[in-house]
Amino acid sequence: MIALGNDYALEAHFDLHRGTLAIRANIKVGAGEIVALLGPNGAGKTSLLECIAGGLAISNGHVSLSGSKVDDPGAGIWQPPEKRQIGMVFQDNLLFPHMNVIDNVAFSLRCSGHSKKSARRRASEVLLFLGIAELERKPIEELSGGQTKQVAIARSIIQEPSLLLLDEPLSGLDSIAGSKLKAFAVNNLKALQTGCLLVTHDSDFVVEIADRVYVLESGIVTEFGQPDDLRAKPNTPYIANFAGTNSYNGVLRNGQLVINTAFQLQVADLSTSGPVNVSINPRSISLHRNTSHGSPRNNLPVVIDSVESLGDITRIVTADPTPLVIDITTISANELNVRQGEHLWATIKATEINVEPLEL
Amino acid sequence: MKSPPSVQRLPLLVLLAAGTGALFLIIPIIGLVGKASWNSLLLDLKNELVFDALKISITSSIAAALLAVLLGTPLGITMARITTRWSIVLRSIVLLPMILPPVVGGSALLFALGRNGIFGKPLFQSTGLILPYSWAGVVIANLFVALPFVVLSVESGHRSLDRRYELASASLGAGANRRLASITLPLLRPSILAGGLLAWGRALGEFGATITFAGNMPGTTQTLPLAVYGALETDRQLALAISLLMVSLSLFIVITMRQHWWTRR
Amino acid sequence: MAASSLTNVFSDIAEMFEIANPAADIKLVFAGSGSLREQVLDGAHFDIIATANQDVMDTLVEAAEVTDPKVFARNVLALVSPIDRQPPISSLNQLRESNLLVGVCIETVPCGALTFDYLTSAKLRPNIVTKEQNVRSLLTKVLENELDAAFVYVTDARLHPDKVISIPLSPNYLKTANYPIARATGSGTNEFSLKFLEFLSTDNVLSLLISYGFLVP
Numbered sequence: 001m002i003a004l005g006n007d008y009a010l011e012a013h014f015d016l017h018r019g020t021l022a023i024r025a026n027i028k029v030g031a032g033e034i035v036a037l038l039g040p041n042g043a044g045k046t047s048l049l050e051c052i053a054g055g056l057a058i059s060n061g062h063v064s065l066s067g068s069k070v071d072d073p074g075a076g077i078w079q080p081p082e083k084r085q086i087g088m089v090f091q092d093n094l095l096f097p098h099m100n101v102i103d104n105v106a107f108s109l110r111c112s113g114h115s116k117k118s119a120r121r122r123a124s125e126v127l128l129f130l131g132i133a134e135l136e137r138k139p140i141e142e143l144s145g146g147q148t149k150q151v152a153i154a155r156s157i158i159q160e161p162s163l164l165l166l167d168e169p170l171s172g173l174d175s176i177a178g179s180k181l182k183a184f185a186v187n188n189l190k191a192l193q194t195g196c197l198l199v200t201h202d203s204d205f206v207v208e209i210a211d212r213v214y215v216l217e218s219g220i221v222t223e224f225g226q227p228d229d230l231r232a233k234p235n236t237p238y239i240a241n242f243a244g245t246n247s248y249n250g251v252l253r254n255g256q257l258v259i260n261t262a263f264q265l266q267v268a269d270l271s272t273s274g275p276v277n278v279s280i281n282p283r284s285i286s287l288h289r290n291t292s293h294g295s296p297r298n299n300l301p302v303v304i305d306s307v308e309s310l311g312d313i314t315r316i317v318t319a320d321p322t323p324l325v326i327d328i329t330t331i332s333a334n335e336l337n338v339r340q341g342e343h344l345w346a347t348i349k350a351t352e353i354n355v356e357p358l359e360l
Numbered sequence: 361m362k363s364p365p366s367v368q369r370l371p372l373l374v375l376l377a378a379g380t381g382a383l384f385l386i387i388p389i390i391g392l393v394g395k396a397s398w399n400s401l402l403l404d405l406k407n408e409l410v411f412d413a414l415k416i417s418i419t420s421s422i423a424a425a426l427l428a429v430l431l432g433t434p435l436g437i438t439m440a441r442i443t444t445r446w447s448i449v450l451r452s453i454v455l456l457p458m459i460l461p462p463v464v465g466g467s468a469l470l471f472a473l474g475r476n477g478i479f480g481k482p483l484f485q486s487t488g489l490i491l492p493y494s495w496a497g498v499v500i501a502n503l504f505v506a507l508p509f510v511v512l513s514v515e516s517g518h519r520s521l522d523r524r525y526e527l528a529s530a531s532l533g534a535g536a537n538r539r540l541a542s543i544t545l546p547l548l549r550p551s552i553l554a555g556g557l558l559a560w561g562r563a564l565g566e567f568g569a570t571i572t573f574a575g576n577m578p579g580t581t582q583t584l585p586l587a588v589y590g591a592l593e594t595d596r597q598l599a600l601a602i603s604l605l606m607v608s609l610s611l612f613i614v615i616t617m618r619q620h621w622w623t624r625r
Numbered sequence: 626m627a628a629s630s631l632t633n634v635f636s637d638i639a640e641m642f643e644i645a646n647p648a649a650d651i652k653l654v655f656a657g658s659g660s661l662r663e664q665v666l667d668g669a670h671f672d673i674i675a676t677a678n679q680d681v682m683d684t685l686v687e688a689a690e691v692t693d694p695k696v697f698a699r700n701v702l703a704l705v706s707p708i709d710r711q712p713p714i715s716s717l718n719q720l721r722e723s724n725l726l727v728g729v730c731i732e733t734v735p736c737g738a739l740t741f742d743y744l745t746s747a748k749l750r751p752n753i754v755t756k757e758q759n760v761r762s763l764l765t766k767v768l769e770n771e772l773d774a775a776f777v778y779v780t781d782a783r784l785h786p787d788k789v790i791s792i793p794l795s796p797n798y799l800k801t802a803n804y805p806i807a808r809a810t811g812s813g814t815n816e817f818s819l820k821f822l823e824f825l826s827t828d829n830v831l832s833l834l835i836s837y838g839f840l841v842p
Contacts, residue, residue, distance in 0.1 A: 087532075594733040595733075
């Protein structure tokens, strides 16, 4: 939560007019706060991050970092990006290809005048802290997606900036690396009191770690409020679509749910009976080429209707009679290489199926 | 079992055209090799004229290539970054030596930097320095034709750099100088080297501008191409021998400067 | 086919011939004498060839490519200097100064051969800075005042009377260049070949040659 009385890590109230882009932004991030920025693709979220970082100039208004203005056209104030105390992790990481891991991480210290030796020593510590000390001497091209992301993060936090900007941080990460990232954000960033503004399409990610949520839609940034409400109380079509809840009506008897003859599921709730409203979190559904054996989970044969890439998440919609919205990591989607019209298997855990008795 | 056709397989028409192109380039070389008298080749080449020409060619072309890199790299980077209408003016200036016939280029150099030239005259009157008829004159002629290669190579290399490296390094605290030295230039290394190599090759083969500006003096300004031309009048065999020498030189450049040498970190 | 130094005069002569013989159509090809020799030996087609060099013509006679060569003109070596050179060069002795920029033709072309012949006989060693492939490029540099002096033909000096001055050369060592002309063997079918050769001895052509600066037999 916001620590009252201290400066905000970020306070931005500005307009950005650039080409066809026209955005009004109002964002606050407190020290140690994790704030998510959501919005449709092309809305300008990355441009917003660039304004805060100093890669783009705002049209009017101001951007303040830790209480001091860094961009204020009206007052003629402009601080170039190299003077702003922020860290930025790009969607495709942008590690310097001609340097190895340790030199990438040590780079910002070298820029502020440290000797090669002391910069590398400190970089070693950061890599150790993140648990990737073994990558020290590796050339960039040998790193996996998750490792690259970790190095990118190490590089940006080594000088302990008061604000960290993350652009679709889960891109290129599998679920294990994703969990590591979430843990890092929750544990380390908060411990360092680093404010964090992150852009993502992963609703789970937001619900799990964000303190507050902003939405950029139709050129305006509005504060949404509590992450949990994204699913429970979506207030715009975009949010509803973002959370992508699967909602159906069906009949439940003894743990057996019937939505239609082709669409039947086992649920964990054995107490409820009769007509129910069903909701399933798109992130709780997994997709496979072959039906999985072993645990008695719900394996539904499905036909793919559409595949949509949304940054760090890929959204797959299946056709009737089993219409489902499934959100999987982009890495898993690439591995599956799923196309429209293909037949696959969707697996849903009984415990992830929420039922509410329908009031008739 | 037959392996499946590779995805890279080209249509037959393209392959035929490519083959014709390659053949067209190889045929003159075959002509050279065919008409040479191989038994006396080494003997033909073992004379002072050839040694002098070889020395002048190698030293002046390398000097010109180095200067081309030194001057061309900043110019290429600048051209890649400016967005105003001046870029069209700059581009025309840079392309000019490539379009002008080299003899015209040499004449232009003479009009500008000759002893009686617009800039050469005051230079001569104040310092007594005469640029034509000297090794420096050969380097100048070479530089004039070779510089555009570096500029264009660096410019196109810079344009294909991910612009966000600038912001990434700036966000880490790198000022403009550090960004240039630690990020831009290292990333441009392949383009700079490729451009430099092209410049060197072009300088080695330069004829028209050299003879028009620097003149033709064995031992001072007579490069290998000039020596070939001189030999063509009276000693075809020698001309052939020197031509083969130049072909081997080019092969040497190509073979030793293999691609992986400069694209690796 | 004709040697480069005949460019201007032969163009005029060809024009005069075509006026006198409207049915004739003359195509002129100019090149250095050595290059002409190579072209002929490689099989180039021609009816008449005029070289600036007796040796070249001899080679062609030996190769049975031409018959009955005759010298129709001679050229003399000249030393020229840019007219606006300060201070002007007026005597041969000044060539001994080492800071002068002197140009010559490369010894493998007739003009160059003549030049080096003269220099050896006169025991002169000027500061030669360039050996050009042909007289034209040499002349250009003189006209641009990029050379202090150059050894060319009298005919070349005459082309630009207002831009260059001629420095007298000692006549004892002066050699002349012979211009033999011949027709190709087996070109007897071309009636105009013989007519052209005869045309060269007519008064009009002879005075034209003299006006250009050639010596006539």
